[in-house]
Amino acid sequence: MLSRIFIQNFALIDRLEIDLKTGLQVITGETGAGKSIILGALRLIMGERADAKSFAKADSKSIVETEFCIDESFKSFFDNKDLDYEPQTIIRREISPGGKSRAYINDVPVTLDILKELSSRLIDIHSQFETSDLFTESFQFGILDSLAKNSNLLSDYQNMFNEYLKAKKDIDQLKKILSESNKESDYKNFLLTELEEANLDQIDFSDLQNQLSIQENADQISEQLSQSLSTLNAEEFGILPGLFDIRNKISKLSELSSDYEELSQRLETSYLEIKDINAELEEKAENLEINPTYVQQLLTSINRINALFLKHQTDDIQGLIAIREELAASQNSLEDVENLIDEKEKLISKAEIQLQNLSKNLTESRLKHSSDLENKAKEIFHKLGLEKAILKVDITDSPQFNTFGKNAIQILFQANSGFPLKPIQNAVSGGERSRVMLAIKKIMAENNALPTLILDEIDTGVSGRIAEEMGKLMQEMANDLQLIVITHLAQVAAKGNENYKVVKYDENGITKTTIVTLSDEEKLNEIAQLISGSKITDAAISQAKELISRSLTKPTI
Numbered sequence: 001m002l003s004r005i006f007i008q009n010f011a012l013i014d015r016l017e018i019d020l021k022t023g024l025q026v027i028t029g030e031t032g033a034g035k036s037i038i039l040g041a042l043r044l045i046m047g048e049r050a051d052a053k054s055f056a057k058a059d060s061k062s063i064v065e066t067e068f069c070i071d072e073s074f075k076s077f078f079d080n081k082d083l084d085y086e087p088q089t090i091i092r093r094e095i096s097p098g099g100k101s102r103a104y105i106n107d108v109p110v111t112l113d114i115l116k117e118l119s120s121r122l123i124d125i126h127s128q129f130e131t132s133d134l135f136t137e138s139f140q141f142g143i144l145d146s147l148a149k150n151s152n153l154l155s156d157y158q159n160m161f162n163e164y165l166k167a168k169k170d171i172d173q174l175k176k177i178l179s180e181s182n183k184e185s186d187y188k189n190f191l192l193t194e195l196e197e198a199n200l201d202q203i204d205f206s207d208l209q210n211q212l213s214i215q216e217n218a219d220q221i222s223e224q225l226s227q228s229l230s231t232l233n234a235e236e237f238g239i240l241p242g243l244f245d246i247r248n249k250i251s252k253l254s255e256l257s258s259d260y261e262e263l264s265q266r267l268e269t270s271y272l273e274i275k276d277i278n279a280e281l282e283e284k285a286e287n288l289e290i291n292p293t294y295v296q297q298l299l300t301s302i303n304r305i306n307a308l309f310l311k312h313q314t315d316d317i318q319g320l321i322a323i324r325e326e327l328a329a330s331q332n333s334l335e336d337v338e339n340l341i342d343e344k345e346k347l348i349s350k351a352e353i354q355l356q357n358l359s360k361n362l363t364e365s366r367l368k369h370s371s372d373l374e375n376k377a378k379e380i381f382h383k384l385g386l387e388k389a390i391l392k393v394d395i396t397d398s399p400q401f402n403t404f405g406k407n408a409i410q411i412l413f414q415a416n417s418g419f420p421l422k423p424i425q426n427a428v429s430g431g432e433r434s435r436v437m438l439a440i441k442k443i444m445a446e447n448n449a450l451p452t453l454i455l456d457e458i459d460t461g462v463s464g465r466i467a468e469e470m471g472k473l474m475q476e477m478a479n480d481l482q483l484i485v486i487t488h489l490a491q492v493a494a495k496g497n498e499n500y501k502v503v504k505y506d507e508n509g510i511t512k513t514t515i516v517t518l519s520d521e522e523k524l525n526e527i528a529q530l531i532s533g534s535k536i537t538d539a540a541i542s543q544a545k546e547l548i549s550r551s552l553t554k555p556t557i
Contacts, residue, residue: 010063024495061094123452434460500515
């Protein structure tokens with residue numbers, strides 16, 4: 001329930017704070033006193049757009065704060081939104097002078113979407129001409145499902161339906177991916193095959209280039225090797241014979257003096273190294289062979305690799321191997337996508353079976369309780385002066401699953417006998433709308449389908465016996481929920497468990513609005529004033545006492 005309202009710097013309100021109770025809370029006040037301003041502030045708590053032009057003081061921020069008493073059924077919401085659950089939950093909206101809005105739940109900043117989601121479960125504001133909800137399919141299902149106690153069944157269905165829709169969406173996305181991938185699949189397969197046939201893991205591209213260079217320059221290499229070997233091995237002036245002679249002489253010197261031992265060892269090492277080089281040069285000279293076939297093979301391999309470098313925009317073998325692995329993974333991922341599609345289709349098939357069973361149960365429950373809704377509505381209509389009015393619930397099968405099962409719903413209405421039933425949006429007149437909506441709200445209140453309900457002058461245009469019956473209806477509704485009623489009817493005001501009055505006053509030449517709690521005597525005078533006008537007569541006082549006395553009698557609706 002809504003236990004406290006605090007408003008600061010909003011329109012004509014400088015500062016307003018009021019504590020509310022359970023039961024029927026009645027708010028009265030003269031036309032223009034500011035009742036709509038309070039409702040406008042409350043609509044900010046429900047996430048409606050803020051307008052900085054409505055500030056009382058343009059240079060100060062506007063604050064609207066409400067406190068709700070909530071039970072642990074809300075705890076899952078708070079957990080899911082990473083908020084702190086408090087039995088006394090405070091919702092606040094602040095608007096800066098520049099128009100920037102901020103919302104808080106228990107002092108934690110939240111988005112407007114989260115604010116709306118919570119506030120819609122806590123408070124319902126219904127103004128005099130707001131009957132458009134009655135015309136929506138979701139509202140009409142809500143009426144019937146509340147009466148049929150379908151809350152758990154519908155929740156199970158909608159959870160499964162959401163999984164079903166997600167799986168279908170996933171399949172659509174996967175099929176799109178598969179389709180786009182298949183368009184490129186043949187070309188990718190060609191590229192992959194080409195790279196696999198290149199045997200990249202066995203190729204040393206630098207060695208291929210080196211072997212080709214040797215073959216292409218074999219004559220020059222042979223000539224240089226021959227000259228080098230001749231210089232090394234010439235009998236009189238060759239490097240190896242000369243170095244051999246020097247090695248022997250220095251070796252003898254090392255035997256005479258240790259000063260030459262290191263030089264002798266170095267010469268020995270150098271002689272052996274050059275001798276080894278000579279041997280390798282001889283081997284290379286002997287093995288050097290010009291092979292035109294081999295040259296062609298080398299050219300073919302190198303040209304093929306260079307073509308792959310150019311095609312794949314890389315300049316080394318490792319780059320080609322990486323591309324090959326990526327193409328192979330891409331082909332494997334297509335198989336994964338196909339497997340995922342199969343899994344999703346199996347999930348959808350199972351979900352459809354469960355949805356079919358759940359929707360069947362919903363249909364049966366709705367059909368079973370539709371007559372209860374029709375009878376209850378007829379009974380309340382009669383009390384509200386719509387003696388001939390008939391409400392009919394038309395439940396039909398839907399070809400596809402939807403948010404509410406596999407049904408379509410249409411509430412039909414006719415206020416006068418002898419005329420055909422029509423969809424309620426086409427049949428209900430302006431004078432009937434408030435009473436029809438009040439009857440619907442009453443039925444929903446009986447079945448715990450409503451949060452705190454605020455009715456804004458929904459009783460406008462009625463008087464006498466109908467006004468009395470409306471008061472009784474509201475009084476009974478207040479047994480099932482906290483009902484806040486803004487009214488000009490004495491018959492309704494008399495039945496309030498708590499009564500408040502919105503008043504306008506001047507302070508330092510500035511008009512302001514506030515709300516006050518009425519004592520028993522003030523309540524009596526307010527009701528008398530609603531009866532007789534600005535001048536309260538003894539007759540009005542007497543009649544007001546009678547109305548209050550009758551309000552203490554338990555309503556019979």
